[in-house]
Amino acid sequence: MPRRREGNGFMDLLLGRPLTSAQAMQEKTGVLTGVALLGLDALSSAAYGPEAALTVLRPLGASGLWLLFPITAAIVGLLMIVASSYAQTLAAYPSGGGAYTVAKRNLGRGAGLLAATALMLDYLLNVAVGISAGTGALVSAFPALRPHTLPITLGILALLTVVNLRGVSEAGAVFVVPTWFFITSLSVVLAVGLFKLATGEAMPVQQPPPLAVPTASLGAWLVIRAFASGCTAMTGVEAISNAVPIFRDPSIRRARTTLGVIVGILVTMLLGIALLCRAYGVGATDPDGANYQTVLSQLIAAVMGRGVFYYVAMAAILCVLALSANTSYAGFPLVCQVLARERYLPPGFAHRGRRLALSRGILTLSVLAAVLLIVCKGITDRLIPLFAIGALMAFTLSQAGMVVHWSRHREEEGWRWRRALNGAGAVMTALTLCIVGVSKFVHGGWAAFVIVPVGLLVLSRVHAAYARTRQATELKRPVLLTPASPIVAVVPVDRWSHASETALRFALTLSDDVRAVHICSGDTDEAALDAQWQRFVQGPLQEAGRKPPPLVHVGSPYRALVWPLRDYLDALLEEVPGGTVAMVLPELLEKRWYRAMLYGRRSELLRSALLLSGERRLVVVSVPWYMRTQAHPAPHSAWGDPAHPGDSG
Numbered sequence: 001m002p003r004r005r006e007g008n009g010f011m012d013l014l015l016g017r018p019l020t021s022a023q024a025m026q027e028k029t030g031v032l033t034g035v036a037l038l039g040l041d042a043l044s045s046a047a048y049g050p051e052a053a054l055t056v057l058r059p060l061g062a063s064g065l066w067l068l069f070p071i072t073a074a075i076v077g078l079l080m081i082v083a084s085s086y087a088q089t090l091a092a093y094p095s096g097g098g099a100y101t102v103a104k105r106n107l108g109r110g111a112g113l114l115a116a117t118a119l120m121l122d123y124l125l126n127v128a129v130g131i132s133a134g135t136g137a138l139v140s141a142f143p144a145l146r147p148h149t150l151p152i153t154l155g156i157l158a159l160l161t162v163v164n165l166r167g168v169s170e171a172g173a174v175f176v177v178p179t180w181f182f183i184t185s186l187s188v189v190l191a192v193g194l195f196k197l198a199t200g201e202a203m204p205v206q207q208p209p210p211l212a213v214p215t216a217s218l219g220a221w222l223v224i225r226a227f228a229s230g231c232t233a234m235t236g237v238e239a240i241s242n243a244v245p246i247f248r249d250p251s252i253r254r255a256r257t258t259l260g261v262i263v264g265i266l267v268t269m270l271l272g273i274a275l276l277c278r279a280y281g282v283g284a285t286d287p288d289g290a291n292y293q294t295v296l297s298q299l300i301a302a303v304m305g306r307g308v309f310y311y312v313a314m315a316a317i318l319c320v321l322a323l324s325a326n327t328s329y330a331g332f333p334l335v336c337q338v339l340a341r342e343r344y345l346p347p348g349f350a351h352r353g354r355r356l357a358l359s360r361g362i363l364t365l366s367v368l369a370a371v372l373l374i375v376c377k378g379i380t381d382r383l384i385p386l387f388a389i390g391a392l393m394a395f396t397l398s399q400a401g402m403v404v405h406w407s408r409h410r411e412e413e414g415w416r417w418r419r420a421l422n423g424a425g426a427v428m429t430a431l432t433l434c435i436v437g438v439s440k441f442v443h444g445g446w447a448a449f450v451i452v453p454v455g456l457l458v459l460s461r462v463h464a465a466y467a468r469t470r471q472a473t474e475l476k477r478p479v480l481l482t483p484a485s486p487i488v489a490v491v492p493v494d495r496w497s498h499a500s501e502t503a504l505r506f507a508l509t510l511s512d513d514v515r516a517v518h519i520c521s522g523d524t525d526e527a528a529l530d531a532q533w534q535r536f537v538q539g540p541l542q543e544a545g546r547k548p549p550p551l552v553h554v555g556s557p558y559r560a561l562v563w564p565l566r567d568y569l570d571a572l573l574e575e576v577p578g579g580t581v582a583m584v585l586p587e588l589l590e591k592r593w594y595r596a597m598l599y600g601r602r603s604e605l606l607r608s609a610l611l612l613s614g615e616r617r618l619v620v621v622s623v624p625w626y627m628r629t630q631a632h633p634a635p636h637s638a639w640g641d642p643a644h645p646g647d648s649g
Contacts (some may be wrong), residue, residue: 014565027246030570035408036179036449040245041236041327042262043182044320046269048133049075049233051295051470054284054473056226062211062220065221065278072274075079075230078432081425082234083263085240085399088418090255092555098241099398106219106404107397110456112540115397117455119335120176121448122390123328126235127369130377131156134322153373156322164329165357166558175326181322183265186296186315190272193280193303194425206301209293211283228435231271235391236324237263238398239331246330254425273299313335325369332362332627343466344459363472389440392433486579487511490567490571491586493551494519496532499625503586504537504549506623510582515548517568521559560601569610582619 002054029037053071068473086098099119104112135153139145144151196202228409240259248255277283277295280302285293293301300313312315331351337358340349348360349517399422406412438446489507493500493516505515516533521527530551556564572581604624610620 002299009020028246028251029246031254031258033176033263033473034240034254035261036176037246037330038258038327039236039262039265040175040179040324041130042181042234042266042318043094043131043231043236043241044121044324045235046186046266046273047294047296047317049230049270049323050273051284052232053226053230053276056222056229058286060222060283061220062283063227064280065211065281065283067218067226068277069271071223071227071230072270074227075233077268077391078231078425078428079234079263079267081239081421082395082399082429083237083259085425086238087259087420088402088422089241089258089398090259091252091404093241094252094255095245096240098331098335099394100338100400102401102405104402105326105341106408111401113395113459114452114457115394115401116308116335117266117452118390118393118397120332121388121451122235122238122377122388122394123332124365124368124372125337125390126328127157127325127365128372129161129371131160131322131330132373132376134318134324138318138322150377151226152372153405154370157325157366157369157373160326160329162459163324163363164362165359175323176556178316178319178323185316186269188309189300189313190269190276191301192462193276194272196303197279204280204302205305206300208280208282208298209285211281215299216396224438225439228439231392231432231436232388234352234395235284235326235388237266238391238394239327241398243334245334256356262310266589276303329362329366332365333358336361339459342463346462383563388436389433389445390411390452392429392436392450396426396433399423399429471603486513486576487582488576488579489514489582489584490572491516491549491584493529495524495529496536499586499588499623500569502625503584503623506584506585506621507549508546510546510584510621513541514547515572516549516551517565518551519556519561519564520552520553520554521561526553553613562606565606566610569615569618574616580617580619582621584623585620587622588627589624 050068050072054064056069057067060067088100089102093105100112100116103115113153131153135149135156138152138550139149140188179241237259242263244251244255247258273295276299280299282295285298296317297314300310304310304313336345336349339345340347341638346360349358349364351360352358402422403426404420406415409415426628437449439445441449473593487510489511491500491503491507491514493504504514504516516537518524518526518529533551537551541548552565552568554568569581569583573579585603585607607622611616637648
């Protein structure tokens with residue numbers, strides 16, 4: 001009969017009651033919640049992707065607005081190619097892992113690890129940038145909160161961590177409302193703006209700030225840089241391919257539908273924003289200027305005015321920006337799970353927690369993001385130079401891997417055009433990666449080209465360590481049957497107690513040769529202990545016809561515990577060549593952690609010291625005795641009943 005779980009009020013309240021493995025299907029998601037869980041990163045980029053491009057074009061003045069639409073159209077074209085590639089990846093590699101799995105199987109182990117490191121960097125930066133951007137927008141609306149920027153970002157990070165530790169279903173339920181609230185609000189703005197544009201009534205309700213005076217001439221490098229900056233709108237589309245296993249069956253169809261919905265909404269938003277910015281004269285303003293406003297703030301005010309709807313829409317944008325980090329909490333743990341299964345990370349990353357969430361990956365992502373936010377003090381501008389580099393690197397490797405995949409699977413229908421599509425995408429994303437890397441290198445982008453190799457090194461070293469361990473422990477022969485060796489059981493005794501009795505009774509079941517050892521540190525009355533030993537141990541055992549164990553006193557002039565005991569055990573091992581010495585440690589245990597702190601951890605320290613001695617003929621056994629409200633002494637007849645060594649515990 002399975003044992004019932006004991007409740008933990010605080011943890012159940014914070015994280016919810018634990019779920020059994022049989023309830024895993026309840027934690028699968030559908031399309032509606034999938035958009036919220038995996039689409040926040042991509043959808044929120046509509047709020048900063050066009051602004052990033054317009055910021056680069058700002059020196060051109062009004063002429064920069066005319067360039068935004070063709071640049072956005074080029075970004076959308078690249079986005080469609082990448083999305084099409086990932087739609088094929090979903091079916092070809094449904095087990096998850098995305099770019100890592102594709103690159104590893106088609107381009108080799110090194111390319112796979114490079115893709116995994118790039119993905120994890122992208123997810124990490126998405127958390128930091130999303131939270132800091134949302135916080136930045138909040139403190140812009142309420143300047144009094146500016147001194148508390150870092151605590152606010154860390155508070156949002158803690159909230160996201162707790163929500164995701166509660167499981168996929170609860171995280172989806174939390175984020176589905178703000179996600180669709182954002183989509184609806186921005187859709188209304190675009191619909192009204194485009195309707196006014198079509199009817200010739202595109203006059204701003206609220207006049208946007210004047211555009212900057214032109215200070216530069218149009219050049220190819222400026223256009224390329226604007227395109228590269230606008231490509232931040234592409235981040236997030238890879239999350240679906242990494243998270244196919246979280247969808248309900250049929251998982252591939254649901255994942256593809258979710259990807260299509262996300263990309264369709266994002267493309268509509270990007271093109272609509274680009275078109276309306278030109279129509280309403282909305283451009284990027286100086287972030288350090290007194291009249292700074294985000295592009296979306298200007299656009300909503302120009303189309304709808306600064307009424308109730310304006311504040312409702314801005315609240316939705318702020319909310320989604322802050323919560324866009326949640327996409328990483330769906331993707332990062334799953335990439336870690338795939339890596340852990342192949343021993344590039346510790347196995348704990350592959351195990352699910354109390355709510356069937358990949359808790360180790362979630363907590364690791366939160367800790368790393370917290371460090372990044374603290375280092376950058378929660379300021380978005382210090383994080384942006386690193387952003388998008390990891391995603392573009394993963395895009396390039398994934399599509400290059402799919403080119404090789406189609407070359408190996410020529411029996412599938414349409415492999416030629418699929419290969420050509422992925423090849424074009426790989427070339428374009430690689431070119432974009434080079435542009436982004438060069439343009440952002442001196443502004444902090446160089447750090448990405450340091451972090452990625454360090455990540456590669458860490459993953460490789462972890463895998464090498466596991467490979468060495470497996471090689472050292474692997475056995476390919478039958479068990480060796482050797483003659484039984486004599487066992488000498490040693491029980492350390494500080495005083496005569498329930499714990500000492502329980503350990504001694506267990507030792508008597510192991511061997512007839514039992515030694516009790518007392519380390520004389522000057523804190524115990526040895527004569528009184530000898531009298532107790534004679535009365536409570538030696539006498540009853542002799543009456544029962546058993547050999548009584550001697551009590552050996554070992555001196556410790558420096559009041560140490562470990563090394564005098566080690567000296568005694570070394571001498572005992574020499575005394576029984578070929579024999580085994582079993583160290584039976586009595587251990588006093590208390591279930592309540594705050595009471596357990598009162599008893600110290602001497603048994604654990606002693607056990608660790610003995611196990612790390614390297615002596616293969618030394619075995620350490622812990623015998624627990626649990627503290628209870630009332631302790632009943634064991635009956636004297638227990639010495640003659642070795643079949644129940646734990647009665648007193």
